[in-house]
Amino acid sequence: MKSIACNLLGSVSDAEDAVQETFLKVYRGAAAFRGGASFSTWMYRILLNTCYDSMRRRSRRREAPAAADPSSATLDPPGAREDSSLRLELEDSVGRLPEKPRSVFLLHAVEGFTHREIGEILGVAEGTSRMLLFEAKRELQRLLWKGRPRERQGESRA
Numbered sequence: 264m265k266s267i268a269c270n271l272l273g274s275v276s277d278a279e280d281a282v283q284e285t286f287l288k289v290y291r292g293a294a295a296f297r298g299g300a301s302f303s304t305w306m307y308r309i310l311l312n313t314c315y316d317s318m319r320r321r322s323r324r325r326e327a328p329a330a331a332d333p334s335s336a337t338l339d340p341p342g343a344r345e346d347s348s349l350r351l352e353l354e355d356s357v358g359r360l361p362e363k364p365r366s367v368f369l370l371h372a373v374e375g376f377t378h379r380e381i382g383e384i385l386g387v388a389e390g391t392s393r394m395l396l397f398e399a400k401r402e403l404q405r406l407l408w409k410g411r412p413r414e415r416q417g418e419s420r421a
Contacts, residue, residue, distance in 0.1 A: 264310050270369045271314040273358060281317055285310040304383040311366060311384065318362075356406040363387075364399035371396050 264285065268278035288309050296305055357365060366385060370376040371392075376384070378392040385392065 264307070267307070267369060267374055268310060268314050270357070270373060271311075271366070272317060277317060281310065281313045285313050288313065300383045304380065307370075307384045308386070315362065352407065353403075356403050359406060360399055360402055364395045364402065367392055367395040368399035368403070 264282050265278050268281040268285075269275055272278050272281060285306065289306055292309075296302065300308075357368065360368065363385065367381055370381045370384065371378070378389045378396070381387075381392040382389045387395070
């Protein structure tokens with residue numbers, strides 16, 4: 264849950280707050296759970312809604328980007344520095360995706376949920392989950408290739 268929240272919110276401390284708030288909401292609302300979906304699906308839906316609410320509050324406040332979160336600092340293994348610019352570019356591109364495609368991408372590609380599970384969590388059909396993942400991948404490809412030299416895009420002329 265923390266991984267999903269961190270990927271959506273971009274901050275370890277915000278993710279921890281969202282997960283804590285989610286567990287409080289689950290505890291308070293457990294009596295209202297009707298069993299129409301699995302309990303974990305219901306819980307992840309609450310987490311996503313909590314993250315979306317946090318993002319909306321943040322955008323309304325128009326807060327300045329926070330300083331680097333020291334708790335999110337990690338020691339890079341050897342060779343990771345070469346990949347760090349690509350990783351940062353990918354994280355930035357994922358952050359620019361629209362809300363639903365980003366959620367589907369993170370749930371599927373990062374967290375390993377099936378399209379059936381994602382559909383239950385997001386309240387969409389399984390086919391819609393597949394379509395949103397396709398859109399997310401297409402947009403990521405566009406964002407990552409934008410501004411690259413032609414020969415890196417496979418368009419070089421011999």
